[in-house]
Amino acid sequence: MIKNQSLEDLAGHVTAEGKTVFLFTADWCGDCQYIYPFLPEIEAANPDFTFVQVDRDQHMDLAQQWNVFGIPSLVVTENGREVGRLVNKLRKTKDEINAFLANLT
Secondary structure: OEOOOOHHHHHHHHHOOOEEEEEEEOOOOHHHHHHHHHHHHHHHHOOOEEEEEEEOOOOHHHHHHOOOOOOOEEEEEEOOEEEEEEOOOOOOOHHHHHHHHHOOO
């Protein structure tokens, strides 16, 4: 999981080749805390994706631009364009995230 990126670094991940999962979270978010322990397993189960964790509070302008208001939320890009999103304010499970990503392969 790539973390603590500047806005310029995040922009580079958007245009990178391959699929990138932007996981919007915040440390105060209980639902985010719920999925943190499962993130290594989710990454291992989805090796075709690059995972980038985005602190929603640190990058609020980006979250607003991408219409990410609930967290945790995922936006997936491939070669510079959005190919999927799991964006809402509901708690996500490991199985739900893996199923979402499986539909994008």
